[in-house]
Amino acid sequence: MWFQQSRLIPQQNAPEKASLKLALFAEIDAKARPDVIIASSSSGIPSSQFIGQCKNPERILIGHPFNPPHLMPLVEVVPHSGTSDATISAALQFYNSLGRKAIHIQQEAPGFVANRLQAALLTEAYSLVSRGVISAEDLGKKVTFFSNT
């Protein structure tokens, strides 16, 4: 589950993966034209962790889709503190022009917003089933036939 996996990331995976992204983004930033927005699809590593070797970090942000992006309309646009307002506006406009519903996440909170809300729902769902308040089957019906998430 996402929220279980996310507990492991800070301990084991993030530094290693962030270092790989650091090198990748250094290359992309060095070679892409300066007017080009560079959007990472990362759901776990905020862009502030991999822009350290970039000369133009103001054009870098997260454009986090949901699987699969050609069908799921939501895109979380997550800038780091040095991303320019022009980059944020252009990224939102670009994704919306593709029929997406892009939302601006104003701070780099772990999990951004959608996965945090999903994790809260999952935590409560497991609690309700484990306490015997509802069966897993009936909880599944609730989510299928009446859900605001």
Add this chain to the structure above:
Amino acid sequence: MAIKTIGVIGTGVIGASWTGLFLAHGLRVLVADPSPDTADKLATYLQTIWPALQEIGVNDGASLDNYEFVGASLGEHYSKVDFIQEVCIIGIACGFNKAD
């Protein structure tokens, strides 16, 4: 600046899906990934999802063929792209995540 050509870096399922979305909106897409067999997998995935994209509605001039797999890196093609979508997502196989 009009965004007409997209660079997709890393093309597992998410990157391939982004590529399909960009193609459906009439954009040109240049795709890079160092993993072996990626080009074939990408072509197969795009063929699979294109009917659904057509059902949703594609732009005039949109074409499933308007992309090019350029190899392990965008390399000499960097100058051609107007927007870059990087897609080496944590926990998902990607040739750039060599520790995976």
